[in-house]
Amino acid sequence: METNLGVFVAVHSQVGLHYLHFVNEEESALRNVQDFYGKYDIQKGEMSPELKSKLFSHKGLKLLPLGTDFQLRVWQKLTSIPSGEKRSYKQLALELGDKKAVRAVGTAIGANPIAYLIPCHRVIQSSGKLAGFRWGLERKNALLNLERLSLHTASHVI
């Protein structure tokens, strides 16, 4: 799917959305999906209009990422950060009950399988510096800017 933020690839099933990644390079993006989900019976295709509209509206879409218990806890926490706001890795580690786990939290966030809808882009360093985004810092910055600008409107970003 092409959007004003770039190209996305998604993996979904009857029960929900499992995976949503930015595509920088089509080949490696598809290989990634294959690595992760190759053991399942997946069918390739253009995104259906229904799925697209759900991605746009952020409604009627269950997020079902695949991960370890720890990763799921971290990703769950991310979804509680409101649009337009930011948290630090440290804050999240504290809220998860272990201030020493900052690096583990960072690693788990880096493994976020559902871009944007699980808002890993809203996490910055405690110094306030923007750092760490597998799809590029520029993209992270663009997402944050869009959210900041569209705070008082009902419009969504993707």
Add this chain to the structure above:
DNA sequence: GAAGTGAGCCCCG
């Protein structure tokens, strides 16, 4: 500010 370092936790090979 920038650069270097030890601590510390989770994950993968």
Add this chain to the structure above:
DNA sequence: CGGGGCTCACTTC
């Protein structure tokens, strides 16, 4: 086991 990661706080320049 061992190393590395979307870290942090501290030191030193």
